[in-house]
Amino acid sequence: MAMLHLLAPLRPRVATVNHHLRPEAEAEAAMVAQTCARLGLEHQTLHWHWDGRGNLSDAARRARRDLLAAWNPVVLLAHTQDDVAETFLMRLTRGAGVDGLAAMSPAFSHAGATFLRPFLHIPRATLRAYLTEIGAPWAEDPTNRDPHYLRARTRAALSDLPTEAIAQSARHLSEARQALDSLADLWAPKAFAEDRGTLLLRDLAGAPPETRRRLVTRALLWLAPAPYPPRGEALTRFLAALAQARPATLAGTRFDGKRLYREARSLPPDVPASQIWDARFTATAPPGATLGALGPDLPKDWRETGLPRAALASSPALRLEGRVISAPAIGVNQPETTIRPCFGEFLSLTAALSH
Template sequence: MSGRPRLDAPALDHLNAERAAGRPLGVAVSGGSDSTALLLLLSDIFGADALRAVTVDHGLRSEAADEARAVSRLCAARDIPHDTLRWEGWTGQGNLQDQARRARYGLLTDWAAGQGVAAVALGHTQDDNAETFVMGLARGAGLDGLTGMRPGFRRDGVTFLRPLLGTRREALREYLRGQGVGWCDDPSNEDPAYDRVRVRRALATLEELGIGAAHLSRSIANLRDTRAALARTLADWARVHVAQDRGDLLIDAGGLGGLPPDMARRLLNAALRWVSGADYPPRAESVMQIVTSPSVDRTLHGCLLRGDGARLRISREPEAAKRAGSVATTALWDGRWRLDGPHAPELDVSALTEADLPLCPDWRDTGLPRASLAASPAVRRGGELVAAPLAGLRDGWSAELANGRDDFAAAGFSH
C-alpha cells in the first residue's frame, strides 16, 4: 500500500534477524492508534503467523478491559495470537506510574519468555519522543535526560524495540483510516492533571512557531550522537581502569579521581547499574559523594561500595541479593546469574548467606570478600545447601554472568 508508514531501519533489521532465526515477534498493543497501527504494519511486513500480540490491563480504568477485548477481536479477525495480561498489584500507595511501568515490563518479559519471543515491539512515536524531550527541559535535565526514548533496550533477556520513533502519530492514524480500522482513545490523554498532556498542548503551540516534533527529533538525534561518543570514551577508559572480579567491579581510585566530575559520575552510574541490574541510576548527589570520597564504605542502589585507597570495589549488597528470593536452577537469578550443573526440579537458587560460609571450606581460597560471597548464588534442596560455585563449593555447578555482564566496558555504556 502506497503511503504506508515505514519502520525505523535499525528496529526493522533486528526484527528481520529474529524472523531469520525462526523466532516469533512480540508486539504490545494497548488499543490506541499508535500500537494498533504498529500491529497492522508488522502483520503486513511479516505475516500474521509471525506475530504474538499482547495487551496489559493495569486494572486502573474501567474501560481498560473493553479495550483489551477490542484488541483481541481485531487480532482474532486477522489470525494473530493474542493474550491479555492483568496487573492487580496497585495498593494505592507509592508512585503509581512508576509501579505500573515496572509491573508492565515484568509481565511482558515473563509473557515473552513463555512464548519463545526474544523481541517485543512498542508503539511509541515521534510525538512521544518530542514530549519526553520537552519534559526533560522542564526538569532542567542534562544530556542523558534530553536524548529522548531509547530506540531499543534489553530487560531480563528480552529486547524491546520502538520502530515508530521516526513516525508522527497523525500519519499512523491516517494509515488506520485507510485500512478501515478504528482505535481506542484513553480519556486520560486529555486530562491536564498529567504533565505529559500539558506538554502535548504546549507542543501544539510550538509547532505553530516552527518548532515541531520533527525539529525536536533532529535535536534529540544530535544529542544522542554526543552521548554515544562520550560513552565510547568512557568504555575505553574502563578497559584500562576497571577490572571485573566475578560479579564485582574494581575501579582504580586514582584514575577515577582524575576524571572530570561528570564523567566520573557517568562511570559510577554505569557500574552501579551493571552490578545491581537496576533500570535507572541513583540520584546524582549520592553518586557525587562517592566521587569526592571514594574510600568511604557505603551502600547505594542495591550495591556495597568499599574503598582501600587504591581501588573502589562495587559488589552486590547481600540484603538486596537476599530479596531476589529463590528461582529454579534453570532461571536467571538476581537478574544477572545463570547457573549450569545437574539441574533437577527439587533444586532452586537463592543467595548464599554468612551463615552458609562454614559449609564452604574453600571460600577463603576464592579471594572474594565475605560480603561479595554472601550476595552470590547458592543451589539448595529443600533449604539445604548443595553448592555455592563462587564460594568454592561446586559439586558440578558453575555460575556465569548473563545479559552481557561478562564485559563491563562493552555493556556498561550501551544504554
Template sequence: MPVGDDRLVGLIRDGLPAGDTIGVALSGGGDSTALLHLCLRAGLRVEAVTVDHQLRIESAAEAASVAEACRAIGVRHELRVWEHGAVTGNLMDAARRARKALIGDWARSRGIGVIALGHTRDDQAETVLMGLARGAGLAGLSGMRPAWEGGGFRFRRPLLSAGREELRVWLRSEGIGWIDDPTNDNDRFTRVKARKALAALAPLGITVDRLAEVAGHLARAQASLVAQAVTAARRHVAEQAGALRFDAGLWTEPGEVQRQVVLAGLMWLTKAGYPPRAAETERLMLALSRGQDATLAGCRARAGWLMREPRAVGDPVAVGGLWDGRWRVTGPQGEVRALGAEGLRQVKDWRMTALPREVLVVTPGVWQGEILLAAPLAGHPGAWQAELDAPFHLFGLVD
C-alpha cells in the first residue's frame, strides 16, 4: 500500500459524493495536485479547471504544464484567465474573488455542481492565526468550513484534516510532480507571514495540529451559536432589493447573536473571504442599532438598512453575467451596471417601490451607453429580470 494511501483516499470518499462529477480547482501546487489524483484513486469522475491570474511571468507556462499533465492522465481540463489591469487594494483578495468567479463560470458551463478545493490542515491553522491577528470573533477563529453551498454549487474541502507535508510525501511515493509557487515564500502576503510565524511558535506547543484542533472546538460552539442567529435573523431581518432591513427586535438579542447576524449580512453583501475586524464590526452594529450612517467593507448602514456602498459595487458585465458578485440579470442584450443616481432619475415611478433611494441606486440597471433600458428592482423591468445569486437566509448563517 503506498504511503498514506488508505487514509487519504478515505478522506476523499468521506468528503465527496460518489455519484457526481467533481470539479477540481487545480492550481498545479502540491495540495490540489494531490486532491486530483486522490479523487481518481477513489474512483470518482472528475474534471479540472486552472485559473491563470497573470500575476507572474511564469504563470502561463505553468498553466500549460498543468493542462498537459491532465491530458496525460485522461482528465478533462480547462484554463480560465483573469483578465485585469492594474490591481489596487488587497491583491490576494481581488485574486481570490476573480478565481471564485472564473471557477463558478466554468462549473456552470460544464453542468458541474460539486467543486472540490485542496485546502489542508496547515491552511486551517494559518487561517486561525490570521483570525487572531485581526481580533476575530468566534466565526473568524473557527477556521475553514469543510463544506458549504453558494452560487448554486456545493463546495467541499475533503483534505482539511490532512497535512501539507503528508500530501507531498504521498505524491513523492507515487512519483507525481507538482509546481511550487514562489509567492508561497513571499513575506508580502499575510498567509505567508502566518506560515512562518507558526514555525516560530512551535516551541510553545502552538502547532498546526493544535490550532486545527482548537478550530474544531470553536467550530462546534459556532454551530450552536449559528442556530440561534438563524432564528434571530428570520425574526428581525428582511431582505429587499438586495439590501437588508434590521428591525429593533434584533438589538434585544444576546450581543454575540447580533454580531453573527450582522457579520452574515456583511459577508452576504460583499462575498468577502474574511469578516472585518471586531472593533469595526462593533462600530457598524452601533450605527445600525441607532439608525445612524456608517460604512464598512464596501457596505453602507443608513436608517437601519445595510446595503452596498455605491463606490464599492462591481464593474459592468454583459447581461447574463454575475454582477457585483451577487446579481444575475437575464433578458435581451445590454450592459449591467449600478443603477446609480442618473439611472434613478430616468425611472419616474421609483417611489412606488417604497424602497429608499440609497437601496435602489446600488441595484442593477441595464444600460445601452448612457441610455437606461431597465431597472428591474426600481419598478422598470422591461424585458429583463434580476435575481440574487443567493438569498440572505441561504447564505452564511445556514450553509
C-alpha cells in the first residue's frame, strides 16, 4: 500500500493477486481496489487456485510471478529491507551457500517481464509510519504471526536483532556472488563447447571447485530448463562423474563420458516455428512449420554424425506437414531454414534463479 500511494502521481496500473488461501484475501483485494478508485488508478485482481500439488508456498510464489508477468511487462514489488534480512536468516537455517544467502535481486526477468524491487533498502517500519502519517489503511497477513510458519518465527526472532546489519551482510554476499559469476563467465568457453544442441566437455578440471559447480549448474539448466537447479549430494555425485569421465544422469540431462545432452523423455511438445522451443531453440522457417525434437526415427547413416542416438533423438528439428525440413544434427538443412541454439543464454544461467 505504501508503494501504491508513493507512486500514485505517476499513474501506475495496480494489481492484487488473490491466492484464495485465506478468508480475508477477498476483503484485502477489495480494499486495494477501493484505494485505487479513490486515487483514480486502474486496478485489477488476479486470481489463482492451488491444485494441491507440490509445495504450497513455492507454488503460490511462482504462480504470482506468472500472473503478474502476463499482466504487465514491468512490475514493481514492494519487498523491504526486512524481507532481505528474513530471507537471509531462513536460508541460513537450511545451510544455504553464497547464492542462497545473497540478497534478493533489485531487478530480474521472468516470463518476458521485468520485475523491480525499489524498496530493498527501506525498513518496513518506515513504510508503516508513512501510511499512518497519511491516514492510509493497510492489511497484515495473519500467517506472518503464526508460529507454524518459518517466516513468522524468523520475523519474531528479528525483533531482537539488527535487521539493517543482517540485510547489509546479504548485500555483501550478493557482491561475492557477482564476482563468482564473473569468474564462471571467463571459464565457460574453456569448459564447454556447444555442438548441435549438446555440450562437449572441454577443460573443466582446471577450474576452481566453486566455478566447476556453477558451470555444471549452468549446463544442466541450459540443457534441461527447470525452476531450480539441482543441489546437494546429487550435484556432488554428478560433478564427480564428470571429473572421472563416467556416464551419469541428472535433472533431465545425460553425460556419456564426453558430452552432455538432453534426455528425450523429458522434452516439451512441438511448438510453432515462430516460438522458442525447450527454452533454448529458435528457428527461421516457412509458415506452418513446427519446431520440436527430432525423435527416434533416424536415417540409417546416423552413426556418421558422431552423436549418440539419444542425443540425436532429443536434438531440434523443423517439420512441415509432417516432414523433416531441417535437423542440423543429422545434416538436413533446406534453404531458408535455420535453427539456432541461443547458446549465449548459457553464459548467464547461474544464480539467476535466486530472485
